Amino acid sequence: MQKYNSVSGKVIYQLKEIVGDKYVYTDNEKMEPYSHDEVAGSEYMQYPEVVVLPETAEQIAAIVRLANENIIPIVPRGAGTGLSCAAVPFLRGIVVSVERLNKIIELDTTNMFIVVEPGVTTDYIQKTANASGFLYAGDPSSGDSSFIGGNVATNAGGNKAVKYGTTRRQIYGLEFVSPQGKIITLGGKCVKDTTGYNLFQLLIGSEGTLGIITKIYIKLIPLPEHSMNLLAIFPDLVSAIQTVPKIMSAGVAPVSVEFMDNLVVQNCEDFLREKLPHSDDGYYIIVQIEGNNEEVLEDQCVTIDEICMASGAITVLVADSSKIWKARKCVAEADRARSLIFASEDLVVPMSAVSQAVQKVVEIGKKYGVRVHCAGHAGDGNVHANILKEDIPEDKWHEIVPQSAKIY
Incomplete structure (x- = not known):
């Protein structure tokens, strides 16, 4: 492993010269939020030696060059809403937060794209696009707090990936600072660019290991005129999950197909204090459909209703959009309110194997006497399983957590 140096007083002085005294943190109280992401537990956190808040790509490039000269590790950081510890500075060194790079640079409704800095929240991009009659299709459950830079760096999926794909399918190009401290632009405003290697796609999902993203060129699409959300309620997990492939192959092209097991439903109800x-x-199976022809949507609703009822559903409801998505998107927050510490597993299987995967998770929970909450994006085979610590003793918990690997 590379031998790194500690951050010296001289380096801290030079960092202040780059970004200003106000934007360099060295005391633990200010650095605490930058020592972890949304994963709780002391083993998943580490204080950096210094946190720096640059405002421009040029400042980031200068920081990277300074770190290279002094052989100091760097960890780029977005909003810290992830659950994979990608933003945790386990080697200490310098945390470079992009929170001040938070501007929308350009909205081009003629060519249907938006150019933003990495510290803009996903939700704000969506609202800005919507206000002009367009849709940004990225829709992670943490969209009200996650940064678009983090979405790109992790290739975030989300609730609309069934129809529109993950983040990488929404991106036309990136500006980034290379590990050598150079500002590079790959891709850009052109929809079609088939010359040479598609290098910017390598950065999407690289979690900051190949560069620090400083500008993002994002695809927009016309906002559909109509949207409907159906809630199909089943008496058991197996019948719910096994209905999903039938919906996906019925020709209705859903935007979202989500599931929530009963423990998740109850926990979200308690957390939201809403029945x-x-x-x-x-x-629950939540199906969202959208389009410009209301009659076609109504026909699709009938098709989905018939499939679900024939598969054993208790009922199929036209859901209140705000209420049902509020419940779906609060799953992790509700789990944290119930148990500050939980192990979060995020697995992907073929759509036909979602039922088997969830049953395996439930079996592990029963075997070790822990509460397991399962929800996720059933339409593309993505299962989120949260294993709650609650009042389990520390020694037993540290024995249980490694067992979650058996899910895979």
């Missing part, structure tokens, strides 16, 4: 349908016994 949810059949919370005592229901397993």
